[in-house]
Amino acid sequence: MNKCIIILLLCYLTAANLLFAQIAADFKADTTVICEGYSLHFTDQSISDTITNWLWNFGDTASHELDTSILQNPVHAYNTEGVYTVSLTASNFNYSNKKEKLNYILVRKLPDAIFTFTDTMFLPSYIFCFHGTVLNRDDSSYKYYWSFNQTSYQQGDTIAINTFPAAGNYVVSFMADAGAGCKDTVYNTVQVNDVLEAPNIFSPNNDGINDVFIVKSNGANEFELYVFNRWGATVYLETARRLQWDGRTSAGIKLPCGTYFYYITSPDIKEYKKAGVILLVK
Structure with missing residues:
Protein backbone atom coordinates (compact mmCIF):
# COMPACT_ATOMS: atom_id res chain seq x y z
CA MET A 1 0.00 0.00 0.00
CA ASN A 2 2.71 2.46 1.04
CA LYS A 3 4.66 1.57 -2.07
CA CYS A 4 1.69 2.41 -4.30
CA ILE A 5 1.21 5.74 -2.52
CA ILE A 6 4.86 6.62 -3.04
CA ILE A 7 4.67 5.74 -6.74
CA LEU A 8 1.51 7.82 -7.16
CA LEU A 9 3.13 10.75 -5.35
CA LEU A 10 6.20 10.64 -7.59
CA CYS A 11 4.02 10.53 -10.68
CA TYR A 12 2.05 13.52 -9.39
CA LEU A 13 5.20 15.54 -8.71
CA THR A 14 6.60 14.72 -12.13
CA ALA A 15 3.39 15.73 -13.84
CA ALA A 16 3.23 18.92 -11.81
CA ASN A 17 6.79 19.87 -12.76
CA LEU A 18 6.01 19.34 -16.43
CA LEU A 19 2.72 21.18 -16.17
CA PHE A 20 4.13 24.25 -14.50
CA LYS A 109 24.58 51.14 -46.18
CA LEU A 110 28.20 50.36 -46.95
CA PRO A 111 29.85 53.79 -46.54
CA ASP A 112 31.12 55.51 -49.67
CA ALA A 113 34.23 57.35 -48.43
CA ILE A 114 36.00 60.19 -50.20
CA PHE A 115 38.59 62.79 -49.26
CA THR A 116 40.19 65.93 -50.67
CA PHE A 117 43.38 67.73 -49.74
CA THR A 118 44.84 71.19 -50.12
CA ASP A 119 48.24 72.85 -50.00
CA THR A 120 47.59 76.57 -49.51
CA MET A 121 49.86 79.59 -49.46
CA PHE A 122 49.31 79.79 -45.72
CA LEU A 123 50.80 76.35 -45.07
CA PRO A 124 54.37 75.15 -45.65
CA SER A 125 54.64 72.92 -48.70
CA TYR A 126 55.29 69.83 -46.56
CA ILE A 127 52.04 70.37 -44.64
CA PHE A 128 48.70 69.35 -46.14
CA CYS A 129 45.16 69.70 -44.87
CA PHE A 130 42.86 66.73 -45.56
CA HIS A 131 39.08 66.59 -45.44
CA GLY A 132 37.22 63.28 -45.61
CA THR A 133 33.52 62.53 -45.72
CA VAL A 134 30.96 59.80 -46.41
CA LEU A 135 28.89 60.56 -49.49
CA ASN A 136 25.95 58.39 -48.41
CA ARG A 137 26.20 59.12 -44.69
CA ASP A 138 23.24 58.43 -42.42
CA ASP A 139 22.33 59.81 -38.99
CA SER A 140 24.38 57.26 -37.03
CA SER A 141 27.98 57.77 -36.02
CA TYR A 142 31.11 56.70 -37.90
CA LYS A 143 34.71 56.16 -36.92
CA TYR A 144 37.37 57.70 -39.13
CA TYR A 145 40.96 56.58 -39.69
CA TRP A 146 43.85 58.13 -41.62
CA SER A 147 47.08 56.61 -42.87
CA PHE A 148 49.90 58.73 -44.23
CA ASN A 149 52.58 56.04 -44.34
CA GLN A 150 50.67 52.93 -45.55
CA THR A 151 51.83 50.99 -42.49
CA SER A 152 49.38 52.06 -39.79
CA TYR A 153 46.11 53.88 -39.26
CA GLN A 154 45.33 56.53 -36.66
CA GLN A 155 41.79 57.18 -35.53
CA GLY A 156 40.79 60.80 -35.97
CA ASP A 157 38.12 63.07 -37.39
CA THR A 158 37.02 64.02 -40.89
CA ILE A 159 39.70 66.75 -40.93
CA ALA A 160 43.39 65.94 -40.57
CA ILE A 161 46.63 67.89 -40.97
CA ASN A 162 49.83 66.03 -41.76
CA THR A 163 53.45 67.10 -42.15
CA PHE A 164 55.40 65.00 -44.64
CA PRO A 165 59.12 64.43 -43.98
CA ALA A 166 60.38 65.42 -47.42
CA ALA A 167 59.40 66.09 -51.02
CA GLY A 168 58.01 63.13 -52.95
CA ASN A 169 54.86 61.17 -53.72
CA TYR A 170 52.90 59.71 -50.82
CA VAL A 171 49.88 57.40 -50.81
CA VAL A 172 47.31 58.61 -48.29
CA SER A 173 44.29 56.56 -47.26
CA PHE A 174 41.09 57.46 -45.45
CA MET A 175 38.79 54.87 -43.85
CA ALA A 176 35.18 55.35 -42.76
CA ASP A 177 33.95 52.63 -40.39
CA ALA A 178 30.22 52.19 -39.76
CA GLY A 179 30.70 49.17 -37.45
CA ALA A 180 30.98 45.38 -37.69
CA GLY A 181 33.33 45.43 -40.65
CA CYS A 182 31.03 47.84 -42.47
CA LYS A 183 33.71 50.16 -43.81
CA ASP A 184 35.21 51.70 -46.91
CA THR A 185 38.77 52.84 -47.62
CA VAL A 186 39.81 55.30 -50.32
CA TYR A 187 43.35 56.07 -51.51
CA ASN A 188 44.97 59.10 -53.14
CA THR A 189 48.52 59.98 -54.16
CA VAL A 190 49.78 63.30 -52.80
CA GLN A 191 52.67 65.05 -54.50
CA VAL A 192 54.75 67.01 -52.00
CA ASN A 193 57.06 69.68 -53.39
CA ASP A 194 59.92 71.59 -51.88
CA VAL A 195 59.09 75.21 -52.75
CA LEU A 196 60.19 78.71 -51.91
CA GLU A 197 57.58 81.21 -53.09
CA ALA A 198 56.65 84.75 -52.11
CA PRO A 199 53.91 87.18 -53.20
CA ASN A 200 54.77 90.55 -54.73
CA ILE A 201 52.11 92.65 -52.99
CA PHE A 202 50.32 92.81 -49.63
CA SER A 203 48.19 95.28 -47.70
CA PRO A 204 48.68 95.35 -43.91
CA ASN A 205 45.51 97.33 -43.15
CA ASN A 206 43.85 94.82 -40.79
CA ASP A 207 40.94 94.07 -43.11
CA GLY A 208 41.65 90.34 -42.89
CA ILE A 209 42.64 90.12 -46.55
CA ASN A 210 46.29 89.75 -47.55
CA ASP A 211 47.45 91.54 -44.38
CA VAL A 212 50.74 89.67 -44.11
CA PHE A 213 53.58 88.97 -46.51
CA ILE A 214 53.94 85.17 -46.19
CA VAL A 215 56.80 83.21 -47.70
CA LYS A 216 55.77 79.71 -48.64
CA SER A 217 58.56 77.26 -47.85
CA ASN A 218 58.77 73.61 -46.88
CA GLY A 219 58.48 74.44 -43.16
CA ALA A 220 61.30 72.04 -42.34
CA ASN A 221 64.43 74.10 -42.98
CA GLU A 222 65.37 77.38 -41.34
CA PHE A 223 65.34 80.52 -43.49
CA GLU A 224 66.49 84.10 -43.23
CA LEU A 225 64.43 86.98 -44.60
CA TYR A 226 65.95 90.41 -45.28
CA VAL A 227 63.72 93.32 -46.30
CA PHE A 228 65.28 96.51 -47.72
CA ASN A 229 63.82 99.89 -48.54
CA ARG A 230 64.55 101.57 -51.86
CA TRP A 231 67.76 103.10 -50.48
CA GLY A 232 69.14 99.65 -49.59
CA ALA A 233 68.76 99.94 -45.83
CA THR A 234 67.62 96.80 -43.97
CA VAL A 235 64.24 97.51 -42.38
CA TYR A 236 63.33 93.98 -41.33
CA LEU A 237 65.22 90.78 -40.56
CA GLU A 238 63.78 87.43 -39.48
CA THR A 239 65.13 83.89 -39.07
CA ALA A 240 62.48 81.15 -38.90
CA ARG A 241 61.12 78.05 -40.60
CA ARG A 242 58.00 79.96 -41.61
CA LEU A 243 58.74 83.50 -42.72
CA GLN A 244 56.25 86.34 -42.66
CA TRP A 245 56.30 90.13 -42.48
CA ASP A 246 53.54 92.45 -41.27
CA GLY A 247 54.88 95.67 -42.80
CA ARG A 248 56.71 96.87 -39.70
CA THR A 249 60.39 97.28 -38.96
CA SER A 250 62.22 94.84 -36.72
CA ALA A 251 61.57 97.39 -33.94
CA GLY A 252 57.81 97.25 -34.58
CA ILE A 253 57.41 100.61 -36.37
CA LYS A 254 54.87 100.76 -39.22
CA LEU A 255 56.46 101.39 -42.59
CA PRO A 256 54.93 103.63 -45.27
CA CYS A 257 53.46 102.35 -48.49
CA GLY A 258 55.92 101.82 -51.28
CA THR A 259 58.26 99.41 -52.96
CA TYR A 260 60.53 97.18 -50.90
CA PHE A 261 63.00 94.47 -51.78
CA TYR A 262 63.54 91.11 -50.12
CA TYR A 263 66.26 88.50 -50.05
CA ILE A 264 65.77 84.98 -48.68
CA THR A 265 68.48 82.47 -47.92
CA SER A 266 68.89 79.40 -45.72
CA PRO A 267 71.67 78.54 -43.28
CA ASP A 268 70.66 74.87 -43.71
CA ILE A 269 70.95 74.53 -47.50
CA LYS A 270 72.94 76.86 -49.72
CA GLU A 271 70.68 76.41 -52.78
CA TYR A 272 67.84 78.15 -50.97
CA LYS A 273 68.09 81.68 -52.34
CA LYS A 274 65.39 83.97 -53.56
CA ALA A 275 65.10 87.71 -54.16
CA GLY A 276 62.29 89.92 -55.34
CA VAL A 277 60.20 93.07 -55.05
CA ILE A 278 57.36 93.68 -52.58
CA LEU A 279 54.71 96.33 -53.05
CA LEU A 280 53.27 97.48 -49.71
CA VAL A 281 49.84 99.08 -50.12
CA LYS A 282 47.04 100.03 -47.72
Whole structure:
Protein backbone atom coordinates (compact mmCIF):
# COMPACT_ATOMS: atom_id res chain seq x y z
CA MET A 1 0.00 0.00 0.00
CA ASN A 2 2.71 2.46 1.04
CA LYS A 3 4.66 1.57 -2.07
CA CYS A 4 1.69 2.41 -4.30
CA ILE A 5 1.21 5.74 -2.52
CA ILE A 6 4.86 6.62 -3.04
CA ILE A 7 4.67 5.74 -6.74
CA LEU A 8 1.51 7.82 -7.16
CA LEU A 9 3.13 10.75 -5.35
CA LEU A 10 6.20 10.64 -7.59
CA CYS A 11 4.02 10.53 -10.68
CA TYR A 12 2.05 13.52 -9.39
CA LEU A 13 5.20 15.54 -8.71
CA THR A 14 6.60 14.72 -12.13
CA ALA A 15 3.39 15.73 -13.84
CA ALA A 16 3.23 18.92 -11.81
CA ASN A 17 6.79 19.87 -12.76
CA LEU A 18 6.01 19.34 -16.43
CA LEU A 19 2.72 21.18 -16.17
CA PHE A 20 4.13 24.25 -14.50
CA ALA A 21 7.57 24.32 -16.15
CA GLN A 22 8.43 27.98 -16.70
CA ILE A 23 10.38 29.54 -19.57
CA ALA A 24 12.21 32.87 -19.61
CA ALA A 25 12.91 33.57 -23.27
CA ASP A 26 16.02 35.56 -24.14
CA PHE A 27 18.57 35.85 -26.93
CA LYS A 28 21.45 37.87 -28.32
CA ALA A 29 22.98 38.67 -31.72
CA ASP A 30 26.72 38.51 -32.37
CA THR A 31 26.49 42.21 -33.26
CA THR A 32 23.71 44.75 -33.54
CA VAL A 33 25.18 46.92 -36.34
CA ILE A 34 25.82 45.54 -39.82
CA CYS A 35 25.84 46.62 -43.46
CA GLU A 36 23.30 45.68 -46.09
CA GLY A 37 23.77 42.09 -47.26
CA TYR A 38 25.58 40.96 -44.11
CA SER A 39 24.37 38.02 -42.00
CA LEU A 40 23.82 37.89 -38.26
CA HIS A 41 24.04 34.88 -35.96
CA PHE A 42 21.42 34.78 -33.21
CA THR A 43 21.92 32.73 -30.04
CA ASP A 44 19.13 31.42 -27.84
CA GLN A 45 19.74 32.31 -24.19
CA SER A 46 16.38 31.23 -22.82
CA ILE A 47 16.23 29.74 -19.33
CA SER A 48 14.25 26.52 -18.80
CA ASP A 49 14.80 22.79 -18.35
CA THR A 50 12.44 21.90 -21.15
CA ILE A 51 12.25 23.94 -24.34
CA THR A 52 11.15 22.07 -27.42
CA ASN A 53 10.23 24.81 -29.87
CA TRP A 54 11.69 28.14 -31.00
CA LEU A 55 10.03 30.70 -33.22
CA TRP A 56 12.10 33.68 -34.35
CA ASN A 57 10.83 36.81 -36.05
CA PHE A 58 13.57 39.02 -37.48
CA GLY A 59 11.32 42.00 -38.29
CA ASP A 60 12.49 41.84 -41.89
CA THR A 61 9.26 41.61 -43.89
CA ALA A 62 11.13 42.26 -47.13
CA SER A 63 12.74 38.82 -46.79
CA HIS A 64 9.28 37.17 -46.93
CA GLU A 65 9.39 33.55 -45.71
CA LEU A 66 12.95 34.02 -44.48
CA ASP A 67 11.69 36.53 -41.91
CA THR A 68 11.07 33.68 -39.43
CA SER A 69 12.99 30.62 -38.27
CA ILE A 70 12.33 27.62 -36.02
CA LEU A 71 16.01 26.85 -35.42
CA GLN A 72 17.39 27.32 -31.93
CA ASN A 73 20.36 29.40 -33.11
CA PRO A 74 19.56 30.77 -36.59
CA VAL A 75 21.39 33.01 -39.06
CA HIS A 76 19.62 35.81 -40.89
CA ALA A 77 20.80 38.15 -43.66
CA TYR A 78 19.50 41.73 -43.77
CA ASN A 79 19.57 43.21 -47.27
CA THR A 80 17.91 46.58 -46.70
CA GLU A 81 19.07 49.43 -44.47
CA GLY A 82 16.87 50.25 -41.50
CA VAL A 83 16.18 49.47 -37.85
CA TYR A 84 14.70 46.07 -37.02
CA THR A 85 12.84 44.63 -34.04
CA VAL A 86 13.60 40.97 -33.29
CA SER A 87 11.60 38.53 -31.17
CA LEU A 88 11.94 34.95 -29.94
CA THR A 89 9.12 32.76 -28.66
CA ALA A 90 10.39 29.74 -26.72
CA SER A 91 7.90 27.01 -25.78
CA ASN A 92 7.30 23.45 -24.73
CA PHE A 93 4.12 21.32 -24.88
CA ASN A 94 2.20 23.44 -22.36
CA TYR A 95 3.97 26.82 -21.93
CA SER A 96 5.50 29.59 -24.04
CA ASN A 97 7.25 32.88 -23.45
CA LYS A 98 8.15 35.67 -25.87
CA LYS A 99 11.12 38.05 -25.74
CA GLU A 100 11.04 41.08 -28.02
CA LYS A 101 13.86 43.59 -28.48
CA LEU A 102 12.69 46.83 -30.05
CA ASN A 103 14.93 48.48 -32.68
CA TYR A 104 17.56 45.87 -31.91
CA ILE A 105 19.37 45.64 -35.25
CA LEU A 106 20.72 48.61 -37.18
CA VAL A 107 21.43 47.88 -40.84
CA ARG A 108 23.49 50.54 -42.62
CA LYS A 109 24.58 51.14 -46.18
CA LEU A 110 28.20 50.36 -46.95
CA PRO A 111 29.85 53.79 -46.54
CA ASP A 112 31.12 55.51 -49.67
CA ALA A 113 34.23 57.35 -48.43
CA ILE A 114 36.00 60.19 -50.20
CA PHE A 115 38.59 62.79 -49.26
CA THR A 116 40.19 65.93 -50.67
CA PHE A 117 43.38 67.73 -49.74
CA THR A 118 44.84 71.19 -50.12
CA ASP A 119 48.24 72.85 -50.00
CA THR A 120 47.59 76.57 -49.51
CA MET A 121 49.86 79.59 -49.46
CA PHE A 122 49.31 79.79 -45.72
CA LEU A 123 50.80 76.35 -45.07
CA PRO A 124 54.37 75.15 -45.65
CA SER A 125 54.64 72.92 -48.70
CA TYR A 126 55.29 69.83 -46.56
CA ILE A 127 52.04 70.37 -44.64
CA PHE A 128 48.70 69.35 -46.14
CA CYS A 129 45.16 69.70 -44.87
CA PHE A 130 42.86 66.73 -45.56
CA HIS A 131 39.08 66.59 -45.44
CA GLY A 132 37.22 63.28 -45.61
CA THR A 133 33.52 62.53 -45.72
CA VAL A 134 30.96 59.80 -46.41
CA LEU A 135 28.89 60.56 -49.49
CA ASN A 136 25.95 58.39 -48.41
CA ARG A 137 26.20 59.12 -44.69
CA ASP A 138 23.24 58.43 -42.42
CA ASP A 139 22.33 59.81 -38.99
CA SER A 140 24.38 57.26 -37.03
CA SER A 141 27.98 57.77 -36.02
CA TYR A 142 31.11 56.70 -37.90
CA LYS A 143 34.71 56.16 -36.92
CA TYR A 144 37.37 57.70 -39.13
CA TYR A 145 40.96 56.58 -39.69
CA TRP A 146 43.85 58.13 -41.62
CA SER A 147 47.08 56.61 -42.87
CA PHE A 148 49.90 58.73 -44.23
CA ASN A 149 52.58 56.04 -44.34
CA GLN A 150 50.67 52.93 -45.55
CA THR A 151 51.83 50.99 -42.49
CA SER A 152 49.38 52.06 -39.79
CA TYR A 153 46.11 53.88 -39.26
CA GLN A 154 45.33 56.53 -36.66
CA GLN A 155 41.79 57.18 -35.53
CA GLY A 156 40.79 60.80 -35.97
CA ASP A 157 38.12 63.07 -37.39
CA THR A 158 37.02 64.02 -40.89
CA ILE A 159 39.70 66.75 -40.93
CA ALA A 160 43.39 65.94 -40.57
CA ILE A 161 46.63 67.89 -40.97
CA ASN A 162 49.83 66.03 -41.76
CA THR A 163 53.45 67.10 -42.15
CA PHE A 164 55.40 65.00 -44.64
CA PRO A 165 59.12 64.43 -43.98
CA ALA A 166 60.38 65.42 -47.42
CA ALA A 167 59.40 66.09 -51.02
CA GLY A 168 58.01 63.13 -52.95
CA ASN A 169 54.86 61.17 -53.72
CA TYR A 170 52.90 59.71 -50.82
CA VAL A 171 49.88 57.40 -50.81
CA VAL A 172 47.31 58.61 -48.29
CA SER A 173 44.29 56.56 -47.26
CA PHE A 174 41.09 57.46 -45.45
CA MET A 175 38.79 54.87 -43.85
CA ALA A 176 35.18 55.35 -42.76
CA ASP A 177 33.95 52.63 -40.39
CA ALA A 178 30.22 52.19 -39.76
CA GLY A 179 30.70 49.17 -37.45
CA ALA A 180 30.98 45.38 -37.69
CA GLY A 181 33.33 45.43 -40.65
CA CYS A 182 31.03 47.84 -42.47
CA LYS A 183 33.71 50.16 -43.81
CA ASP A 184 35.21 51.70 -46.91
CA THR A 185 38.77 52.84 -47.62
CA VAL A 186 39.81 55.30 -50.32
CA TYR A 187 43.35 56.07 -51.51
CA ASN A 188 44.97 59.10 -53.14
CA THR A 189 48.52 59.98 -54.16
CA VAL A 190 49.78 63.30 -52.80
CA GLN A 191 52.67 65.05 -54.50
CA VAL A 192 54.75 67.01 -52.00
CA ASN A 193 57.06 69.68 -53.39
CA ASP A 194 59.92 71.59 -51.88
CA VAL A 195 59.09 75.21 -52.75
CA LEU A 196 60.19 78.71 -51.91
CA GLU A 197 57.58 81.21 -53.09
CA ALA A 198 56.65 84.75 -52.11
CA PRO A 199 53.91 87.18 -53.20
CA ASN A 200 54.77 90.55 -54.73
CA ILE A 201 52.11 92.65 -52.99
CA PHE A 202 50.32 92.81 -49.63
CA SER A 203 48.19 95.28 -47.70
CA PRO A 204 48.68 95.35 -43.91
CA ASN A 205 45.51 97.33 -43.15
CA ASN A 206 43.85 94.82 -40.79
CA ASP A 207 40.94 94.07 -43.11
CA GLY A 208 41.65 90.34 -42.89
CA ILE A 209 42.64 90.12 -46.55
CA ASN A 210 46.29 89.75 -47.55
CA ASP A 211 47.45 91.54 -44.38
CA VAL A 212 50.74 89.67 -44.11
CA PHE A 213 53.58 88.97 -46.51
CA ILE A 214 53.94 85.17 -46.19
CA VAL A 215 56.80 83.21 -47.70
CA LYS A 216 55.77 79.71 -48.64
CA SER A 217 58.56 77.26 -47.85
CA ASN A 218 58.77 73.61 -46.88
CA GLY A 219 58.48 74.44 -43.16
CA ALA A 220 61.30 72.04 -42.34
CA ASN A 221 64.43 74.10 -42.98
CA GLU A 222 65.37 77.38 -41.34
CA PHE A 223 65.34 80.52 -43.49
CA GLU A 224 66.49 84.10 -43.23
CA LEU A 225 64.43 86.98 -44.60
CA TYR A 226 65.95 90.41 -45.28
CA VAL A 227 63.72 93.32 -46.30
CA PHE A 228 65.28 96.51 -47.72
CA ASN A 229 63.82 99.89 -48.54
CA ARG A 230 64.55 101.57 -51.86
CA TRP A 231 67.76 103.10 -50.48
CA GLY A 232 69.14 99.65 -49.59
CA ALA A 233 68.76 99.94 -45.83
CA THR A 234 67.62 96.80 -43.97
CA VAL A 235 64.24 97.51 -42.38
CA TYR A 236 63.33 93.98 -41.33
CA LEU A 237 65.22 90.78 -40.56
CA GLU A 238 63.78 87.43 -39.48
CA THR A 239 65.13 83.89 -39.07
CA ALA A 240 62.48 81.15 -38.90
CA ARG A 241 61.12 78.05 -40.60
CA ARG A 242 58.00 79.96 -41.61
CA LEU A 243 58.74 83.50 -42.72
CA GLN A 244 56.25 86.34 -42.66
CA TRP A 245 56.30 90.13 -42.48
CA ASP A 246 53.54 92.45 -41.27
CA GLY A 247 54.88 95.67 -42.80
CA ARG A 248 56.71 96.87 -39.70
CA THR A 249 60.39 97.28 -38.96
CA SER A 250 62.22 94.84 -36.72
CA ALA A 251 61.57 97.39 -33.94
CA GLY A 252 57.81 97.25 -34.58
CA ILE A 253 57.41 100.61 -36.37
CA LYS A 254 54.87 100.76 -39.22
CA LEU A 255 56.46 101.39 -42.59
CA PRO A 256 54.93 103.63 -45.27
CA CYS A 257 53.46 102.35 -48.49
CA GLY A 258 55.92 101.82 -51.28
CA THR A 259 58.26 99.41 -52.96
CA TYR A 260 60.53 97.18 -50.90
CA PHE A 261 63.00 94.47 -51.78
CA TYR A 262 63.54 91.11 -50.12
CA TYR A 263 66.26 88.50 -50.05
CA ILE A 264 65.77 84.98 -48.68
CA THR A 265 68.48 82.47 -47.92
CA SER A 266 68.89 79.40 -45.72
CA PRO A 267 71.67 78.54 -43.28
CA ASP A 268 70.66 74.87 -43.71
CA ILE A 269 70.95 74.53 -47.50
CA LYS A 270 72.94 76.86 -49.72
CA GLU A 271 70.68 76.41 -52.78
CA TYR A 272 67.84 78.15 -50.97
CA LYS A 273 68.09 81.68 -52.34
CA LYS A 274 65.39 83.97 -53.56
CA ALA A 275 65.10 87.71 -54.16
CA GLY A 276 62.29 89.92 -55.34
CA VAL A 277 60.20 93.07 -55.05
CA ILE A 278 57.36 93.68 -52.58
CA LEU A 279 54.71 96.33 -53.05
CA LEU A 280 53.27 97.48 -49.71
CA VAL A 281 49.84 99.08 -50.12
CA LYS A 282 47.04 100.03 -47.72
